[in-house]
Amino acid sequence: MKTLQEYLIASHAPEDLGKIIMLIADQAGPIRSAFISNQNYAGSTNSSGEDQAEMDTWADARITSVLQESGLVRAVASEEQEDIVQMSPSAKYSVVMDPLDGSSLIKVNLSVGTIVGIYEGDVLQAGNQLRAAFYMLYGPMTTLTISLGNGVSIFAMNKDGTYILLKENVRIPEGTLCGSGGLRPEWTEKHIRYMNEIECEGGKNRYSGSFVADFHQILEYGGVYAYPATKKSASGKLRLVFEINPIGFLAAQAGGAVSNGESSTLDIVPTKVHQRTPVYVGSKGMIAKIEAIR
Ligand code: AFP
Numbered sequence: 001m002k003t004l005q006e007y008l009i010a011s012h013a014p015e016d017l018g019k020i021i022m023l024i025a026d027q028a029g030p031i032r033s034a035f036i037s038n039q040n041y042a043g044s045t046n047s048s049g050e051d052q053a054e055m056d057t058w059a060d061a062r063i064t065s066v067l068q069e070s071g072l073v074r075a076v077a078s079e080e081q082e083d084i085v086q087m088s089p090s091a092k093y094s095v096v097m098d099p100l101d102g103s104s105l106i107k108v109n110l111s112v113g114t115i116v117g118i119y120e121g122d123v124l125q126a127g128n129q130l131r132a133a134f135y136m137l138y139g140p141m142t143t144l145t146i147s148l149g150n151g152v153s154i155f156a157m158n159k160d161g162t163y164i165l166l167k168e169n170v171r172i173p174e175g176t177l178c179g180s181g182g183l184r185p186e187w188t189e190k191h192i193r194y195m196n197e198i199e200c201e202g203g204k205n206r207y208s209g210s211f212v213a214d215f216h217q218i219l220e221y222g223g224v225y226a227y228p229a230t231k232k233s234a235s236g237k238l239r240l241v242f243e244i245n246p247i248g249f250l251a252a253q254a255g256g257a258v259s260n261g262e263s264s265t266l267d268i269v270p271t272k273v274h275q276r277t278p279v280y281v282g283s284k285g286m287i288a289k290i291e292a293i294r
Contacts, residue, residue: 001164002165003162004146008022013148016072017132019070020093020118021118021134021146023067024067025144025163026161028136028138031058034059035055035138038053039107040054042056042057047082048239052103053104053106056080056099056100060078060079060081062099067095071091074090074094074121075087075094075095076097077123077273083273094120096123096246097114101113101115102209102210104209114135114136115246116133117249124273125269126245127244127246127268130245130246130249132149134147135250141157143216144157147250149253150253151169151253152219152250172218172251173221174283175218176204176222177203177206177224178199178224179226181207181226182227187231194226194290211238211247215282218283222282224290225281225282226278228261228278228279229278236277237276238279244258248264257281258279258281261290
């Protein structure tokens with residue numbers, strides 16, 4: 001049984017990159033243990049004006065301090081922090097993260113996760129420049145889904161905290177699951193047409209409110225996760241840097257695609273750290289379908 005550590009060596013991951021991945025992966029145990037005593041909202045808001053859960057700030061502080069102490073990271077951009085945190089100027093890699101994605105679901109014990117992307121150099125780069133992307137999903141198992149730009153592999157954490165390979169060369173099939181955020185009365189004509197087409201062709205609705213968990217089922221079964229432009233917010237809700245780029249990179253590496261409805265979000269060079277964009281991510285055919293609607 002291959003471990004995550006062995007996979008990183010076999011994939012010729014540069015030493016510092018491998019160390020950063022392992023450091024973050026090792027926080028899954030402490031994060032899981034912290035859920036029980038951090039069930040509530042923290043009474044603060046993040047820079048997008050959203051209420052922060054206690055776990056948002058806990059996971060953010062934990063991962064940030066581990067990375068700071070390591071001396072291996074140049075800068076960190078976190079969904080939970082207003083500004084980019086500058087760390088070790090001579091370090092090669094920078095980290096983008098959503099420390100706890102789907103945090104409104106903690107109280108109801110549905111799956112949530114940690115999303116991470118790693119760049120060489122600074123954080124404000126297009127998603128197609130990622131050196132690594134992965135997410136830890138805290139479900140019945142703790143799994144870690146990763147790509148170093150050479151396909152996608154999924155690991156599961158055993159009771160000693162070691163990640164064991166569950167699946168390699170993961171490919172997104174052309175499935176029929178579909179889940180869309182945004183209130184229906186606020187959807188655009190284009191998005192209504194798209195969702196109608198999919199549902200008429202047998203699309204099955206699945207949407208939990210946790211991007212990372214919703215994407216994970218798309219990765220396995222195929223289909224599309226969407227958070228579209230709405231009449232109130234032309235740029236949708238999800239953040240390009242922390243959420244969409246790492247997940248989009250994984251989707252593309254699994255033979256799927258990610259788009260803002262017109263073209264790939266992986267080609268967008270962010271100008272702001274908390275930049276939002278509409279997103280459609282999943283099976284290639286599902287993404288081609290939204291891009292074909294004018
Ligand atoms: P956070 O829990 O990190 O704030 O992310 C929540 C999220 O960005 C994404 O995980 C969900 O898919 C989406 O928001 C849910 O939004 P709605 O509550 O509007 O459906």
